[in-house]
Amino acid sequence: MSHLVICQRCGEDEELNGKKVGDEIFVECQSCGLVWSRNLLPSCRKCSSLDVHPAFEAVVLKSRGTQLSVESSKLIYLCASCDIARLREYQRSNSPIMPKDLPNA
Numbered sequence: 001m002s003h004l005v006i007c008q009r010c011g012e013d014e015e016l017n018g019k020k021v022g023d024e025i026f027v028e029c030q031s032c033g034l035v036w037s038r039n040l041l042p043s044c045r046k047c048s049s050l051d052v053h054p055a056f057e058a059v060v061l062k063s064r065g066t067q068l069s070v071e072s073s074k075l076i077y078l079c080a081s082c083d084i085a086r087l088r089e090y091q092r093s094n095s096p097i098m099p100k101d102l103p104n105a
């Protein structure tokens with residue numbers, strides 16, 4: 001088992017059992033008994049941490065000239081370690097955060 005997997009309920013990261021059922025990988029926490037599907041949980045693309053938080057990111061389009069306009073927002077997942085700055089920004093503003101890469105003006 002990868003030690004990057006952490007039980008969302010009790011934080012256990014050692015006593016975890018992985019089992020494959022069909023195409024899905026289930027993880028069972030030996031500590032509290034929580035079972036979850038590995039595939040359904042969002043995880044960080046950089047460090048594979050499951051300690052990610054849903055957030056809304058603004059979808060920014062370049063409009064006329066150099067003006068950027070916010071078209072809509074999309075759901076993203078911010079990692080509590082890799083994206084902590086953006087996560088804090090989101091929690092503070094409680095509104096869609098700006099994408100890292102803005103269209104070139």
Ligand SMILES: [Zn+2]
Pocket residue numbers: 007008009010011012029030031032033034
């Ligand atoms: Zn647990």
Ligand SMILES: [Zn+2]
Pocket residue numbers: 044045046047048049079080081082083
């Ligand atoms: Zn991460």
